[in-house]
Amino acid sequence: MVGVLLIVPLIGALAVALCRSDLRARWIALGFTAVELLISLVMWWKFDPSKPGFQFVEVANWLPNLSVKYKVGVDGLSLIMVVMTTLLTFVAVASAWSYIERRRKLFYALLLMLETAMVGVFVSLDLLLFYIFWEAMLIPMALIIGIWGGERRIYSALKFFIYTFAGSIFLLIGMVVLVIVYGGLTGQYTFDIQQLTAVKLPVELQKWLFWAFFLAFAVKVPVFPFHTWLPDAHVEAPTPGSVILAGVLLKMGTYGFLRFSLPLFPDAYREFAPVIFALGVVAIIYTALVALVQDDVKKVVAYSSVSHMGFVMIGLFSLNVQGIEGAVFQMLNHGLVSAALFFLVGAIYERLHTRSIRKMGGLAEFAPKLATLAMLFTMANVGLPGTSSFIGEFLTILGGFKAATWVGVLMALGVIFGAAYMLYMYRNVFFLEPKILSFKDLNRREFLALALLAVLVVWWGFNPEFVMKYIHTYTAALLRGV
Numbered sequence: 001m002v003g004v005l006l007i008v009p010l011i012g013a014l015a016v017a018l019c020r021s022d023l024r025a026r027w028i029a030l031g032f033t034a035v036e037l038l039i040s041l042v043m044w045w046k047f048d049p050s051k052p053g054f055q056f057v058e059v060a061n062w063l064p065n066l067s068v069k070y071k072v073g074v075d076g077l078s079l080i081m082v083v084m085t086t087l088l089t090f091v092a093v094a095s096a097w098s099y100i101e102r103r104r105k106l107f108y109a110l111l112l113m114l115e116t117a118m119v120g121v122f123v124s125l126d127l128l129l130f131y132i133f134w135e136a137m138l139i140p141m142a143l144i145i146g147i148w149g150g151e152r153r154i155y156s157a158l159k160f161f162i163y164t165f166a167g168s169i170f171l172l173i174g175m176v177v178l179v180i181v182y183g184g185l186t187g188q189y190t191f192d193i194q195q196l197t198a199v200k201l202p203v204e205l206q207k208w209l210f211w212a213f214f215l216a217f218a219v220k221v222p223v224f225p226f227h228t229w230l231p232d233a234h235v236e237a238p239t240p241g242s243v244i245l246a247g248v249l250l251k252m253g254t255y256g257f258l259r260f261s262l263p264l265f266p267d268a269y270r271e272f273a274p275v276i277f278a279l280g281v282v283a284i285i286y287t288a289l290v291a292l293v294q295d296d297v298k299k300v301v302a303y304s305s306v307s308h309m310g311f312v313m314i315g316l317f318s319l320n321v322q323g324i325e326g327a328v329f330q331m332l333n334h335g336l337v338s339a340a341l342f343f344l345v346g347a348i349y350e351r352l353h354t355r356s357i358r359k360m361g362g363l364a365e366f367a368p369k370l371a372t373l374a375m376l377f378t379m380a381n382v383g384l385p386g387t388s389s390f391i392g393e394f395l396t397i398l399g400g401f402k403a404a405t406w407v408g409v410l411m412a413l414g415v416i417f418g419a420a421y422m423l424y425m426y427r428n429v430f431f432l433e434p435k436i437l438s439f440k441d442l443n444r445r446e447f448l449a450l451a452l453l454a455v456l457v458v459w460w461g462f463n464p465e466f467v468m469k470y471i472h473t474y475t476a477a478l479l480r481g482v
Helices: 002-018 024-047 076-095 103-121 127-138 137-148 155-187 201-221 229-236 239-264 265-270 273-292 296-316 322-354 369-383 388-403 407-432 442-462 467-481
Strands: 056-062 068-074
Touching: 002 056, 002 076, 024 076, 024 103, 024 322, 056 201, 068 076, 068 103, 068 127, 068 201, 068 273, 068 296, 076 103, 076 239, 076 322, 076 442, 076 467, 103 127, 103 239, 127 137, 127 201, 127 296, 127 388, 127 467, 137 155, 137 239, 137 322, 155 229, 201 239, 201 265, 201 296, 201 322, 229 239, 229 296, 239 265, 239 467, 273 296, 273 388, 273 407, 296 388, 296 407, 322 369, 322 388, 322 467, 369 407, 369 442, 388 407, 388 442, 442 467
Parallel strands: none
Antiparallel strands: 056 068
16 A cells, blocks of 8 residues: 555656646646545554554565665554645645646646655655655755746755755765664664664764764754755745645654654764754744744745744654654644645735735735635644644643753743744734735635645644544654663
8 A cells, every 4th residue: 555655646747747738737636646645544544553563564675685675664653744745745736726837747747756755755664765765855846946936946946955965965874874883783784774773773873873864854854053945945936835845845854853863873862852952942932033024924934834843853852752742743733734824825925926014914804715714824823722733832842841941931932932923924914904906815726725724723623632543652662662
């Protein structure tokens, strides 16, 4: 079943490339992303959350001389990430329907290839296979920004590519050293993640390898001060690119910390946790203050993403049940909420051809459906009780308090700043004196796509156990192992 998830988008990309009509390409892409979403939901339904370890494992020899296998599977963490990826790719196609007006076939083919790479990152159980998918994601995303982005699209695409590729070089070096050391300790060379995590490495080596892996994952999150590529990429990327970038790509970094850094380097992970706490707190407060003074509505949401990923990082390094479970839940929640906010920003830009907050105002008078959904996602972004954000933020703050009191206090302060910039933005965009003469409300396609995300945000806010039961077993096994 996991192999089917990797193949379906590639078949869709080929079908899009071979079709003769640009308009038909939209329907083909929508159909294949819907099939991919359906397969992931079937996997979710068949997955047994009470069993620790990986399920739906598929293994085949790939490069036996190098001890490289095609090995894929999912546990509670990767299952959640896969379902979120397939859902948001489907939503991204819906957001691109009228936004992408040129070279549609190329765009949808790249988006489908990107989906395969993203799913591959989350299901790989071989370290080299993971690295291949990790790098394969760069090309379609950089092209999406560089071809369909704004005025500074080339600069933003190159910055995104260089930052991520530079970090990945250190990941590759760390992988090679890890496999060589493992071979020296056991007499057997392998890239199998389960075998690599079963061996206790010397503490000094753990420290060096921790930072090699850290640079790759920190750039992708992004962790302060490696975050400067993100606002540029978000502002210049087309709406579907921003949806995928914020909803899925940022989570690859935090996924890497949980899947590799903690199991492989537990002693270094624990020793350097205070450093990550400091970086996380700076990210939460500093980027929140930067967001407060932005005039570009897309930049506000972009800096909000950096701030919220600070909560996730602190939760991951708190090394307690509340922090890690809250971080995983917040990864899922942030994917839904940030994707919806960028979708809304794109819908506004399509109509007004500006993202300047000073040029907006009074949109609620013309577009009540858009204003209502924007209010819901704004409240979710600030952690209003009853939304899924509240669960994630509360648990990460609780984990931060248990790890260090000063961390929890500053995280709580960051929530206040987050409410300030989001409510300020919402008031200026949707209320005050209208600065426009007319504005079209959301159409049926936009409304249905956003309503789907809204239902999930509210449902999981009142029924978090629906997701948490997949996280409980994974977290218990992870902490028991380290």
